[in-house]
Amino acid sequence: MPTENLTIATDAGHDLTGSLEMPTGLVRGAALFAHCFTCTKQSRAAVAVARALAREGIATLRFDFTGLGGSGGEFGRAGFAADVSDLVAAGSYMVERFQQPILLVGHSLGGAAVLAAADEIGAEHIAAIATIGAPSDVPHVLRNIDGDIEAIRSKGEGEVRIGGQEFCLGREFLERVENIDLLDEVKRLRKPLLFLHSPTDAIVGVEHASALFQAAKHPKSFVSLEGADHLLLQEQDADFAARVIAGWAHRYLPLREDWPMPEEGIVACTGHGKFGTEVHTVSHQFIADEPKSYGGDDSGPTPYDLLNAALGTCTAMTMKMYADRKKWPLEGVSVHVTHERKHEEECDHVEAMEEGKQMQALNRVISIRGDALDDDQRARLIEIADKCPVHRTLEGELHVHTRMGEVAD
Structure with missing residues (x-):
């Protein structure tokens, strides 16, 4: 996915660093992802969910909380209240940029933070909220801190280890973590909620998910991430959670539907990647792109893939239609098409090309399935392949006419 790196100013006077995953094509909606305790925007879950949503046309911002990753400020003095403030700043940026209610997604303590931040961001700016492995009480995170918590309370600060990393925590951090009733916050929410949690x-x-689910009002949903660890370190677990959230979000996000569906032909609209382009037919929409080796994002077939596909699909359809009409026992057709740019180098029968022009070729290999077909029927089907409409168009007298269209808004 095309990724835009950006910074967001906070009221505390420092900047947050973020990565905005943009859809390759047109933007349909917007979302904000909050990472887990002491993680960063580069966590597997953050990247997987953000990019899964972007593939669905939902621009998604993942960012580093205060004092983590590339963001400024002191993590050890920030605490949960600072996470909430960071989310408000990031949420305000997304609402202002995309001018519509957004989806909030949070992982672990980030899940608790999005639940707590919803009111401050503003109910009118929130479309729905999803959490992954979120605690139902914020002080629960203190149990995962290796250090003398009581000494920090009395002395004002102290060294601790969290997830193998060393941090200096202050008394203010502990107080900000403890002074929130998350279940009470959830009870007041009137937004669609999705809770994902692993029973292991x-x-x-998982009892935390049960408590959150019981406190929440409908519409609410629960999805079990069976076999997953808390951090979703296994790629298949992160991808599953991402796909579930992306599918669920479509029901609640105010997705834009300003698709330029033409009455005939196709419309191709440039997207947000270097080459990514959204293609619209009368009733369908998909992405075309270039491979990463060519500077693209590899988010869809290339233009020449589509050219090959036009010939291949039309060939297969024509052969099947002919066999059906003849009531022949054709079981299936496989058509492999490749594009050859310098065909004259492979041929000794090609006349000298006009300077500046190039002889190209589409090479087609057709496999016919059907043990009951005889040799004559197979030979006739190969003849029919050359009569498919796209084949005739490509080998006929084809002109391309271009004119200026109306200026788009």
């Missing part, structure tokens, strides 16, 4: 989560037990 060893860090935040």
